[in-house]
Amino acid sequence: MGIELQNITKKFGGYTAIDDISLNVASGELVALLGPSGCGKTTLLRIIAGLEMPDGGKIILEDKDTTNLPPREKNVGFVFQHYALFRRMTVFENVAFGLKVLPRKERPSVTEIRDRVEHLLKMVQMEWALKRYPSQLSGGQRQRIALARALAVNPKVLLLDEPFSALDAKVRQELRRWVRKLHDDIHVTSIFVTHDQEEALELADRIVVINKGRIEQQGTPQEVYDHPANAFVYNFLGNVNVFHGRVHNGKVTLGSHRVDAPDEFKNTEEKASQAFVRPHEIGISRIRSSEADLEGTIQEVRLMGGQIGLNLECEGFEHPIEAEIPRDLYINLQLSRGDKVFVSLNRVKVFTGDYAI
Amino acid sequence: MPETAPLVRKRVSDPLPVQILLIGLMLLFFIGFIFLPLGLVFAQAFLKGWSVYLESITESYALEAVKLTLTTVAIVVPLNAFFGVTSAWAITKFNFVGKAALKTLLDLPFAVSPVIAGLIFVLLVGSRTPFGSWLGEHGIKIIFSTPGIVIATLFVTFPFVVRELIPLMEAQGRDEEEAALTLGARGWQIVGKITLPNISWGLLYGMILCGARSIGEFGAVSVVSGHIRGQTNTVPLHVEILYSEYNFAASFAVASILVFLALLTVALKVSMEKKFQKNSSHH
Numbered sequence: 001m002g003i004e005l006q007n008i009t010k011k012f013g014g015y016t017a018i019d020d021i022s023l024n025v026a027s028g029e030l031v032a033l034l035g036p037s038g039c040g041k042t043t044l045l046r047i048i049a050g051l052e053m054p055d056g057g058k059i060i061l062e063d064k065d066t067t068n069l070p071p072r073e074k075n076v077g078f079v080f081q082h083y084a085l086f087r088r089m090t091v092f093e094n095v096a097f098g099l100k101v102l103p104r105k106e107r108p109s110v111t112e113i114r115d116r117v118e119h120l121l122k123m124v125q126m127e128w129a130l131k132r133y134p135s136q137l138s139g140g141q142r143q144r145i146a147l148a149r150a151l152a153v154n155p156k157v158l159l160l161d162e163p164f165s166a167l168d169a170k171v172r173q174e175l176r177r178w179v180r181k182l183h184d185d186i187h188v189t190s191i192f193v194t195h196d197q198e199e200a201l202e203l204a205d206r207i208v209v210i211n212k213g214r215i216e217q218q219g220t221p222q223e224v225y226d227h228p229a230n231a232f233v234y235n236f237l238g239n240v241n242v243f244h245g246r247v248h249n250g251k252v253t254l255g256s257h258r259v260d261a262p263d264e265f266k267n268t269e270e271k272a273s274q275a276f277v278r279p280h281e282i283g284i285s286r287i288r289s290s291e292a293d294l295e296g297t298i299q300e301v302r303l304m305g306g307q308i309g310l311n312l313e314c315e316g317f318e319h320p321i322e323a324e325i326p327r328d329l330y331i332n333l334q335l336s337r338g339d340k341v342f343v344s345l346n347r348v349k350v351f352t353g354d355y356a357i
Numbered sequence: 358m359p360e361t362a363p364l365v366r367k368r369v370s371d372p373l374p375v376q377i378l379l380i381g382l383m384l385l386f387f388i389g390f391i392f393l394p395l396g397l398v399f400a401q402a403f404l405k406g407w408s409v410y411l412e413s414i415t416e417s418y419a420l421e422a423v424k425l426t427l428t429t430v431a432i433v434v435p436l437n438a439f440f441g442v443t444s445a446w447a448i449t450k451f452n453f454v455g456k457a458a459l460k461t462l463l464d465l466p467f468a469v470s471p472v473i474a475g476l477i478f479v480l481l482v483g484s485r486t487p488f489g490s491w492l493g494e495h496g497i498k499i500i501f502s503t504p505g506i507v508i509a510t511l512f513v514t515f516p517f518v519v520r521e522l523i524p525l526m527e528a529q530g531r532d533e534e535e536a537a538l539t540l541g542a543r544g545w546q547i548v549g550k551i552t553l554p555n556i557s558w559g560l561l562y563g564m565i566l567c568g569a570r571s572i573g574e575f576g577a578v579s580v581v582s583g584h585i586r587g588q589t590n591t592v593p594l595h596v597e598i599l600y601s602e603y604n605f606a607a608s609f610a611v612a613s614i615l616v617f618l619a620l621l622t623v624a625l626k627v628s629m630e631k632k633f634q635k636n637s638s639h640h
Contacts, residue, residue, distance in 0.1 A: 051539070088551075
């Protein structure tokens with residue numbers, strides 16, 4: 001097992017940042033800790049690295065209890081959100097730092113250090129920047145150097161704290177594909193923290209969704225996306241329309257409408273419920289296709305790249321419903337603002353219980 | 358619309374008369390309060406010619422005063438650099454009870470009149486106090502001797518380094534230290550390789566200001582020194598004594614040493630600022 005966390009808790013004053021979290025990460029796995037800001041995911045990462053001490057629980061790295069070890073002895077690579085490169089050192093000195101601070105007995109020779117740094121810089125495609133200072137590099141380049149620096153000490157595990165969040169959208173996407181490829185090549189057990197569901201879905205072998213210091217769900221991106229365990233996870237994993245209502249005997253109320261609920265609610269007693277529909281799962285048509293269709297008016301049209309976003313005002317609904325349709329369909333239907341359309345909500349996901357989001 | 362361009366341009370700067378008035382006022386101030394007095398110091402110093410000037414500044418009491426002043430600076434600046442770094446470190450890198458109060462108290466030496474600062478030490482370790490007489494019995498003399506002058510100067514110049522470092526260290530945060538920690542560095546390696554290099558320019562700058570003030574400190578030193586010629590007279594005190602003896606030429610000659618040192622400090626400060634800016638763009 002790469003990383004084993006047992007019943008970790010951490011409080012800051014009266015505030016519980018981590019509430020009894022247990023988590024296993026297999027060797028060579030790439031896991032995403034996904035959650036809103038303030039959910040405790042960064043604290044958990046810092047606890048694994050030894051930058052924070054947990055109030056309770058155990059941290060086992062590669063079958064060795066490291067709970068009470070100082071960060072220096074944990075052999076963990078850490079990549080910071082804002083790179084944290086040493087500003088007074090060149091790129092070479094930055095990457096070599098972890099090797100140069102080793103005790104004399106364990107320290108590689110000068111030529112070995114140079115070879116290793118050059119190898120790492122080649123790996124992150126930055127070998128040309130050997131003599132540059134961090135301030136002379138772009139954000140994406142700095143984060144590559146930070147990655148090379150963390151890998152220089154051959155860490156048992158690699159921890160990345162929101163590694164892409166300070167970058168432009170385009171660089172972010174490039175770098176995260178590149179990190180995925182790098183991970184496939186070197187297979188170091190890795191955990192990265194993110195609040196961006198797209199990033200987690202695209203990059204991770206496994207996603208751990210965290211909220212208020214607890215794990216809500218964990219699983220492969222496919223599992224978590226297709227079978228969210230609860231309303232929080234569903235809501236957090238993408239844009240969604242939420243309808244508060246009641247579910248009863250296989251029917252769920254959406255605004256003043258009633259539609260078929262998923263099978264598992266066939267024989268339930270009447271309960272408060274939340275129904276969710278993702279914008280891209282909403283059907284839009286010029287002609288009525290079933291009795292259950294709603295009538296809506298297009299209130300707003302938004303260009304979103306390949307997709308078109310529509311705000312639909314539907315009778316009996318307090319808030320406009322958000323839908324996303326492919327550009328082709330939008331052109332074929334010749335839609336424009338103020339048009340009346342039929343809206344089908346045939347893929348609702350229903351959760352009962354009062355889940356605060 | 359090219360014809361509107363000059364209109365827009367006019368609006369961003371102040372009207373010409375206002376500019377002339379402000380620049381004129383500033384020049385007047387500079388002439389009246391800086392250039393004129395500086396010029397007068399040198400004019401008075403050389404009033405009786407070169408030979409009197411040279412004699413005044415090479416006379417034994419003057420040399421003793423310069424020696425005492427430089428000794429004081431040589432002790433005070435490193436000590437306050439050390440205290441400044443440790444205080445700024447504690448305040449910016451840790452959280453503890455009373456931190457806000459401590460941060461406010463750091464300014465106390467600036468807020469208190471130097472004369473009061475001197476008196477505090479006389480009351481604390483003067484020969485009439487129990488602690489002072491105990492020290493006296495053991496042959497340690499603080500008031501009316503060099504240690505007293507050093508302590509008073511330490512107190513008065515303490516804020517310079519720490520004031521310079523706190524905003525710098527606050528802006529830099531703890532990220533780099535934490536990164537070094539995860540890479541296996543030990544405490545002393547982090548201090549030597551990360552923290553000190555990162556604050557080096559700010560520290561030097563603070564030390565220059567601290568040194569300048571140490572050279573020129575009058576009030577606090579005057580109270581604790583006792584004005585013993587050739588023993589406890591610093592340069593500013595010596596200037597004052599010569600002046601009160603109506604020995605104006607000698608007084609201004611010695612004062613010109615202080616002026617010279619002040620100009621040197623300003624020059625150093627300017628060159629530091631340039632390097633500091635160049636370096637902090639490497640962030």
